[in-house]
Amino acid sequence: MQDSYDLVVVGSGAAGMAAALTAHHLGLSVLIVEKTEYIGGSTAYSGGATWIPNNPHQLEAGAAEPRSNAMTYLQAEVGNHGRPDLWESFLDAGPKMVRFMEDKTHLKFSMRPVAPDYHPDQPGGALGHRVLDPLDFDARVMGEKLALIRPPIREFTVFGGMMVGRKDIPHMFSMLRKPASALHAAGILARHAKDKLTRGRATRLVLGSAMAGRLAHSVFEAGIDLQTRSAAKELLTEEGRVTGLLLDTPDGDQRVTARLGVVLAGGGAARAKVLDDVLHPHAQHYSMSPEGSTGDSIALAAPLGVRVAEGNAAPLFYAPVSLIPQADGSVRPFPHLFLDRAKPGVYAVDGTGQRFVNEAASYHDFVRAMLGNGPGRAPEGSVWLLADHATIRRYGLGAVRPFPAPMGGHLRSGYLKRGRTLADLAAQIDVPAQALAETAARVTGFAQKGEDPDHGKGSTAYNRYLGDPELGGANPCLGPLARGPFYAIRLYPGDIGASVGLPIDPEARVVTPEGQPVPGLFACGNDANSIMGGTYPGAGITLGPALTFGFIAAHTAAGKPLPTG
Structure with a gap:
């Protein structure tokens, strides 16, 4: 210098x-x-x-x-x-x-x-x-x-540091269903394995x-x-x-x-x-x-x-985050940007057990809604993101990867909550069981009709862009919350910059x-x-x-x- x-x-x-x-x-x-x-x-x-x-x-x-x-x-x-x-x-x-x-x-x-x-x-x-x-x-x-x-x-990496790009994500979701996706995933996995062996990190x-x-x-x-x-x-x-x-x-x-x-x-x-x-x-x-x-x-x-x-x-430029417990007792924030919230069958509720937002909205808009003055919003603005078993295994939820990745570690750490029934899950996340059951029945009905009159999930081109077009139906952002077991992750306000x-x-x-x-x-x-x-x-x-x-x-x-x- x-x-x-x-x-x-x-x-x-x-x-x-x-x-x-x-x-x-x-x-x-x-x-x-x-x-x-x-x-x-x-x-x-x-x-x-x-x-x-x-x-x-x-x-x-x-x-x-x-x-x-x-x-x-x-x-x-x-x-x-x-x-x-x-x-x-x-x-x-x-x-x-x-x-x-x-x-x-x-x-x-x-x-x-x-x-x-x-x-x-x-x-x-x-x-x-x-x-x-x-x-x-x-x-x-x-x-x-x-x-x-x-x-x-x-x-944001898998398999010990392998980075996954936007074009890789659909293949990772589909690698067990589509031969082309399996081939793509195998290629980047092989490259990563060689990098780890010869250079110690992803290149x-x-x-x-x-x-x-x-x-x-x-x-x-x-x-x-x-x-x-x-x-x-x-x-x-x-x-x-x-x-x-x-x-x-x-x-x-x-x-x-x-x-x-x-x-x-x-x-x-x-x-x-x-x-x-x-x-x-x-x-x-x-x-x-x-x-x-x-x-x-x-x-x-x-x-x-x-x-x-x-x-x-x-x-701030807001983004909702979940907190992944670490071995030393600390937590690491995980941002929920676009991989889970817009997917069919994923819904958010506050402490009343009711929805409060279009889950497919941008991460900034989602947190603005979290920080609103809803009756069930905790002082820190935390809410719960929900999915049933079929949904979490197809798309994952937060840091929980889709099938075949195991979820046992996240369950043991408390990051992921699981209930055999909706009432069981409601008790674990401390929301009214009756309200949660009514919310689940309501969104399952919306999924059948392809329209969300409460919050408009899937109502814009941006929402649908992040949904699952392969699922078919009138709305790629709506799916049922119907078959247990059921899962939940707690979300907090976060940001990706000022x-x-x-x-x-x-x-x-x-x-x-x-x-x-x-x-x-x-x-x-x-x-x-x-x-x-x-x-x-x-x-x-x-x-x-x-x-x-x-x-x-x-x-x-x-x-x-x-x-x-």
Whole structure:
């Protein structure tokens, strides 16, 4: 590490690496500093989805849409919680960012032709084409540097660390019923076994791990300096301009000059203790963000008169979690994102034994409902997710895998509750037996008719996208809760990141409460206040803006215009 660069980037997630790679290709000398031992931040934990309307793959597929469509959708979804000038900047630069990444780095994408926005019935909502996924990455090319990539969440892997991508999931569900799925599963299992034997860890990276790996490989190949275990302690300034950083490194404090400025991309404040009252007003809350997401980088801007933005619809990007007991008495949160809640035969009840939400709603919407003032909601917002025996063996439930995976360990630990009858299960989860029986009878009737008049499960394209179309019937999200034994898992409020952060302008410059840019200071990723204003319009609305505003920040710092076209 030198003591002087053109640009210093705090954080090594997608936003930080996007800023660094763009700056490098614009001719700047760049340093990335990362306070943890791993590269990848919350990107490595994520699903990797990237929301970019009118992205190049969408155009190549002949599915171009008027830009006004996305603006209309954002206005309907975000409303007064967001800023149209930031949306315009994002919609303009996003496709250019994708083209740059695919031309100049190892980050490559595929497009989801079918991937409904989370509220596709809103004006401007789309049924597909806006979401990109990183291509799987063969990380053997990284050699020993693979060890620097943040490992995936343990419960998101199978067979001792094998990662499972979106395209693998249907095959894993069907491998005992379909020869093609069995062949696919056997192939990735064989690859994983060889990796474990020869390298000690998985080298087939998927989802967010693939994005983190592809970006990191690009950083290393470009020769960009990257320093781990180095925390930013203080912004250095001269006459009001940010000119560098004071770092806490393994070798002690070190001052680094940043001629053109500093980019804050440190992962946000989901675990910031000083913001507990704002982020977690309920009694219990569990974050899926990495341990480094403590808001340190955001706090660096406070002496310059910058405050965390206010007015978001929610301070966090919510997700329900269940708690997996560990041998040492601790628990590990498991996020219930899209694998179980929308499936037919899976229902959620509160302490009254009654449903309170459309279970197929987005994870953000689900927790918003959990935190509502329902009569059966415990102070911490906890609820129960239910399934009967046929359902849990077909789809799994939370950390419980589908058949043929055993469930005995989860039963013994108390993570999974089982009752021979609904009355037995009601006693175990402390809800009224009569109410639970009535709920089960009611949803079983809905399944026969294919319609849920109570909460609308399966009523939108997004709901049905996550259901089980193979099951047949009028509604792929509705199934019976009828034949025992019956099962339940307790859910708590959780998050996958903070939406609150530093206010920025359309050029990714951090601004004061008066709207004045702080010279030499930029923010992107979760360190910047979400352009979605604490709403969650669709898959990839964190990574899309993160990559894009990292791309914008580098151009602003370099004094270069964005590419045309």
